[in-house]
Structure formats: structure tokens, C-alpha cells
Amino acid sequence: MRVCGATACFAAQAGRHLPAIEGVLGVTADDDRDPDPEVSLQTVRCLGYCYGGPAALDGETPCAGPDVVDQVAGRVRPQAPPIPAADATGDPVVLAGIAAGEPPWRTWADTVGRRTPELVQQEVAASGLRGRGGAGFPVAAKWAAAGGSPDTVVIANADEGDPGSYADRLLMEVDPARVLEGLALACFACGARRGLVLVRSEYPQALAQMREAVERARADGHLGRRVHGSGVDLDVEVVAGAGSYVAGEETALIAGLEGGRGCARARPPYPTSSGLWGVPTVVNNVETLAAVPWIVSRGGAAYVRRGTPGETGTKLVCLSERFTHPGCYEVELGTPVRRIVTELGGGLRNGAELGVLQVGGPLGGFLSEQVLDVPLTETELAGHGAALGHAGLVAIDDRIEPLEVLRHVWAFAAAESCGACSPCRVGSRRGLELARTGEPPGDAYARMLRVMSEASLCAFGRRLPPAVRSLVRAYEDRLRGWGG
Numbered sequence: 001m002r003v004c005g006a007t008a009c010f011a012a013q014a015g016r017h018l019p020a021i022e023g024v025l026g027v028t029a030d031d032d033r034d035p036d037p038e039v040s041l042q043t044v045r046c047l048g049y050c051y052g053g054p055a056a057l058d059g060e061t062p063c064a065g066p067d068v069v070d071q072v073a074g075r076v077r078p079q080a081p082p083i084p085a086a087d088a089t090g091d092p093v094v095l096a097g098i099a100a101g102e103p104p105w106r107t108w109a110d111t112v113g114r115r116t117p118e119l120v121q122q123e124v125a126a127s128g129l130r131g132r133g134g135a136g137f138p139v140a141a142k143w144a145a146a147g148g149s150p151d152t153v154v155i156a157n158a159d160e161g162d163p164g165s166y167a168d169r170l171l172m173e174v175d176p177a178r179v180l181e182g183l184a185l186a187c188f189a190c191g192a193r194r195g196l197v198l199v200r201s202e203y204p205q206a207l208a209q210m211r212e213a214v215e216r217a218r219a220d221g222h223l224g225r226r227v228h229g230s231g232v233d234l235d236v237e238v239v240a241g242a243g244s245y246v247a248g249e250e251t252a253l254i255a256g257l258e259g260g261r262g263c264a265r266a267r268p269p270y271p272t273s274s275g276l277w278g279v280p281t282v283v284n285n286v287e288t289l290a291a292v293p294w295i296v297s298r299g300g301a302a303y304v305r306r307g308t309p310g311e312t313g314t315k316l317v318c319l320s321e322r323f324t325h326p327g328c329y330e331v332e333l334g335t336p337v338r339r340i341v342t343e344l345g346g347g348l349r350n351g352a353e354l355g356v357l358q359v360g361g362p363l364g365g366f367l368s369e370q371v372l373d374v375p376l377t378e379t380e381l382a383g384h385g386a387a388l389g390h391a392g393l394v395a396i397d398d399r400i401e402p403l404e405v406l407r408h409v410w411a412f413a414a415a416e417s418c419g420a421c422s423p424c425r426v427g428s429r430r431g432l433e434l435a436r437t438g439e440p441p442g443d444a445y446a447r448m449l450r451v452m453s454e455a456s457l458c459a460f461g462r463r464l465p466p467a468v469r470s471l472v473r474a475y476e477d478r479l480r481g482w483g484g
Contacts, residue, residue, distance in 0.1 A: 001021070001025065001042070001057070001058055001059075002042050002202065003021055003044070003054075004043075004044055004045070004054060005043040005411075006045045006163030007320075007358055007361075007394045008050035008053050008320040008321055008392075009049075009053035009055055011320065011397070012066070012322065013054055013066070014399065017054040021041070021068075024072060024073040025072070027039050028041070030042060030043055043415075045161070045415065045416060046161065048169040048203060049062065049064040050163070050164050050165070050166055050320045050326075050392065051083060051166065051321055051327055052064045052065055052321055053068075053320075054068045055068060056068055056071075057204075058072065061078050062078065062080040062205075063078045063080075067079075083169070083174070084326065084327030085099065086099060086329055089330055089332050092314070092330050093303070093306070093330065094287055094290045094314060096178070096294055097177075098171075098175050099330070104175065104180075104181050105181050105220070106293075106297070107185065108181045108184050110297070112188060112227050112228055112230045112232050113229060113230025113232065117148070117188055117189045117191055120188060120296055121140050121144060122300070123296055123299055124295055124296070125138075125140035126300025126301060126304065127295045127303035127313065128312035129288065129295060129313060130311070130313075131284065131288050132285055132315065133157060134285075134360065134361075134389045136388070139288060139292075143189050143282060145272035145273070146190050146191075146273075146280040147280060148191040149191060149279070152187075152190045152279065152282065153194050153196060153275065153279060153280070154183060154194075154196070154281075154283075155195070155253065155254075155257075155282070155283045156182075156183045156196065156197040156284060157198060157250065157253060158179075158200065158203070158206065158210070159198055159200045159241045159253060160285075160286070160390065162364070163361055163362060163392070164393065164394040165392035166318050166328065167287055167390065168285070168287060169203050169206050170316075171286055171287065172203070172286060173205055176206075176209045176210050176212075176213035177213050178290050179210070179213075179289055179290050180222075180236060182288075182289030182290050182291070182292040182293055183236060184223070184236075185289075186282065186284055186289060188234070192282070193233050193234055194234070194237075195236040197214075197236065197237070197239065198240075198253060198256075199240060199241060200240075200241045201241050207240055214236050214237075218235075223235055241256065242262055249460070250275075250283040251267065251271065252458075257276055258276065263418040263419070264418060264420055287316055287390075291303075291313065291314075306332050307332050307333035308333055310379060311334070311378060311379065312333070314330050314331060314332050314333065315376065316328055316329070317391045317392075317393060318391065319340070319341075319344070320393065322352065322394070322395035323341075323345035323346060323347070323349065323393075323395055324346030324348065324349045325344065325345050325346040326345070329344050331344075333377050335375065336372070336373050336374070336375055336376070337367065337373070337375070337376055337393070338372035340376065340393065341357070341372055341393070341395075345393075345395075348395055348397055353398045354395055354397060354398070355396045355397055355475075356368060356402075357394070358392075358393070358394040358396065359386045359387070359388070359389070359393060362408075362412045363387070363459075363460065363467045364388070364389040364392075364467065365381065365470035365471075366386065366467070366470045367386060384470065384473075385466055385470035385473060386467075386470050402478045402479050403438055403479065405471065406435050406468070406471060406479060407435045407436060409464075409467065409468060410432040410434075410468075411432055413428035413432070413464050414429045414431070414432040416460070417429075420457055421456055421457035421461065423452045423455040424457070424461030427448050427449075427461065431445075431468075435482075440481040441481055441482060445482075445484055446484035449465040449468065449469075450465070450484070452464055468483065469483040469484065
């Protein structure tokens with residue numbers, strides 16, 4: 001049994017579902033010493049049911065909703081509500097299949113053998129598309145950095161680790177062919193003959209859907225030798241991930257695929273020059289790839305007219321269970337966060353008051369109600385100490401004490417740090433210890449935050465101090481001293 005302890009499920013019932021599930025099962029979470037060999041209980045940091053939590057996985061059977069404890073206990077049938085999804089742009093890009101019924105694979109069939117890889121790269125470069133997995137790196141620049149080697153491997157990163165986001169799960173379960181089409185176009189642009197899709201282990205249905213979609217694509221001639229009569233050979237393999245937040249970072253993901261621990265590696269060398277098994281490797285996230293067919297078919301100039309001049313295009317935004325209308329919405333970048341919260345989300349359910357809004361996962365940052373007019377862009381959010389990330393919006397209402405939210409953030413960090421570097425490994429555990437005591441921190445705490453932000457190996461450790469500071473600012477004087 002895997003029980004979600006991520007922010008949306010924590011916010012739904014203030015974390016009470018976990019001890020209740022421990023009680024009905026008679027075991028302690030994450031305790032290998034439990035005597036019952038028939039039952040094990042593991043906490044995980046997201047199952048992708050943020051819109052309908054709290055959630056658990058009984059083997060591969062999802063249980064989600066306010067009565068999740070009764071579902072786990074067998075008193076009611078397991079429930080797995082579908083993901084609500086809608087377009088708010090008028091012309092969906094990523095949700096073209098889901099919201100507008102646009103069939104997949106047309107762009108691929110029109111491209112392979114008729115256009116050149118350079119032309120595909122040019123259109124994506126003209127679009128200004130940036131990675132939607134959190135790093136925001138220009139996609140065409142990453143493709144070009146691989147150098148066009150036929151040994152190149154393109155990996156679809158489906159290790160959607162930001163708690164609060166379920167956009168990748170939606171795409172893989174409902175429109176998996178569009179993800180594969182985007183991957184095929186990326187492989188074509190990079191000159192690659194091999195693609196991989198790495199799906200996180202917490203998404204068993206997505207894993208099954210992607211594997212089935214690959215088999216259909218082979219049968220329909222979209223993959224294989226001399227695709228659609230061209231000189232292009234391409235095959236795709238779907239692989240299950242190991243289930244770790246940091247394993248979604250591209251060097252950690254590559255290490256896991258090679259059979260090692262999913263820990264971040266120092267760079268350079270960058271994966272585009274020496275990645276999986278030493279060959280050039282391009283890693284793009286699922287939402288990024290799902291945008292590529294629209295861009296290639298309509299042109300980069302059409303895409304660049306969406307969003308803002310500095311940050312073009314659209315973004316999938318996921319709203320958590322605390323909203324009146326939770327779900328996945330496609331919006332243009334630059335849309336005010338307040339509009340997303342009040343118009344699309346309908347505000348908080350049952351008239352609850354917002355305490356803080358988590359943006360882009362626990363390491364993305366937090367906003368108070370007073371600053372929700374900020375546009376949804378990486379640049380504008382950074383001005384408030386937050387980050388776009390996967391753009392999951394998790395509402396935490398004022399029932400939950402600020403110190404409990406702070407403990408939740410540090411607990412996430414301590415559990416998910418890969419341990420590869422001392423600043424993050426030691427700092428995250430020490431931060432949790434201090435937060436659990438509740439005593440005001442001193443100068444040593446402030447120094448620890450500085451060391452983590454400056455010396456951590458990857459963005460996980462470096463992003464934690466800004467996220468903590470943004471939480472402190474959002475709660476104003478209710479967490480005095482905890483910002484370091």
C-alpha cells in the first residue's frame with residue numbers, strides 16, 4: 001500500500017488520512033520492522049490525484065477521495081475519479097486531442113520523409129518553446145546541442161515529481177499517442193533512431209497506456225524500419241521509473257536508466273554530449289513533447305503569438321482538491337494567477353479562506369492572497385520568490401497552522417533528498433529537526449540555508465531555501481525567523 005503524503009493530500013485533511021490508514025491496516029508507514037508479512041505501507045510524495053485526494057495505491061488499484069480510509073479498509077469500493085480537463089485559450093496546443101478532438105500522428109506522417117530535421121528544429125526555435133518540466137531550457141537549443149548524431153537517444157521524462165501536478169498523467173492516460181508523436185518529431189529533429197519513455201512507478205495506468213500506444217504505433221507504421229516509406233528508422237521503449245522526486249532530474253534519470261542510484265551528477269559533461277551509456281542524450285518532459293506536433297503543423301510564428309514576448313505559448317495548470325473546480329486547465333503564459341484561482345478554479349470550496357498558495361511544487365514557492373495578481377510566468381513568479389515548475393497550484397486554507405506547512409516542506413525535503421551532496425542531505429534533515437521543535441531558529445539556521453542554496457549539487461537543494469523564504473513571506477509575521 002502506497003499512501004500519498006504530498007501537499008494536496010496533506011491540505012485536504014491536514015494529513016490526518018495517514019495515521020487513520022495506519023490504524024485500519026495495523027502497520028506503521030515506512031517501517032521495515034512491522035511483523036505482518038502480508039501488508040506493507042509506504043508514504044510517497046504524489047500519486048497524481050491532487051484534484052481528488054487524499055489518495056492511496058493498493059497494489060496498482062487507486063483509492064482517492066475524502067473516504068479514502070474506508071476504501072483502504074474495504075468498507076467501500078475503491079474510487080479513481082477521472083481528471084477534469086479544459087482549455088481556457090480558445091485554441092488548445094497541448095490539449096488539442098483531449099479538448100478539441102484533434103487526432104494524433106497526422107503531423108508525423110506529413111513530416112517524416114517530406115521535411116528535413118533542420119526545418120523541424122527551425123520551427124521549434126521560432127516558437128520559443130521552453131521545457132515545461134521546470135528548468136525552462138530552450139527546447140531547440142537542447143536538440144541542437146546533441147549535434148545530430150544517429151547514436152542520440154531522446155528520453156520523454158514522465159517522472160512527474162512535482163507534488164500538485166498531474167498534467168503528464170493526464171496526457172499519458174488520455175492522449176498517449178500525442179506524447180509519442182511529439183517524441184517521434186523530437187527524435188527526427190535530433191537525428192535519433194531511438195526514443196525512451198520513462199514513467200514514474202506511481203503511475204501504473206499511465207505506464208500501461210503508454211506501452212499499449214507504442215504497440216499501436218508500431219502496428220500503424222508510425223514506428224519501425226523505414227517509417228511511412230521514408231529512410232527514417234525509429235523505435236521507442238517504455239520503461240518504469242524507480243519512484244523518487246530527484247530521479248526526475250535529467251542526470252539522475254539517466255543514472256537510474258543505467259542501473260545506478262537515481263542521484264544527480266555534476267555537470268559538465270552535459271547529457272547532450274555524454275548521457276545514457278555515454279551517447280548524446282536529449283531529455284524532454286511529457287508536456288513539452290505534447291506541444292511539438294501543434295508547433296510543427298501550424299508553425300513557430302503561430303505559437304509565439306501566444307503567451308508573453310519573453311515566455312511564449314501555453315501551459316497546463318493543475319488545480320488541487322481544495323478548489324471548487326479542481327482540474328487541469330490549459331492557459332496562456334502571462335494569465336494572472338488570480339484569474340486561474342477565482343474564475344477557472346471558482347475559489348476555494350465551501351467558502352474557505354486561502355492561507356497560502358503553493359506554486360510549482362514544494363520547491364516552487366508560495367504566494368499569499370495579496371499577490372495573486374502576479375502573471376503566470378517564470379520571471380514574474382521569481383519576483384515573489386516562487387518558481388513556475390510544473391505549474392501545479394495547491395491551495396492550503398487557513399485551517400492549517402503555518403508551522404505545520406513549514407514542517408511539511410522540510411519533511412518532503414528530508415525524505416526526497418538523494419543524499420549525493422552534504423549540503424542538501426544534512427541541511428534537509430537538520431531543517432526538519434528544527435521545524436519539529438517549533439523553537440525559533442538562530443544564526444546557524446540562516447547559515448545552513450545559505451550553504452544549501454550555494455553549494456548543493458542540483459536544483460533540489462538550491463531551491464529549498466528560496467521556497468522556505470517564500471513561505472515565510474506569504475505568512476508574513478506568523479513564521480518569524482524561519483526565513484533565515
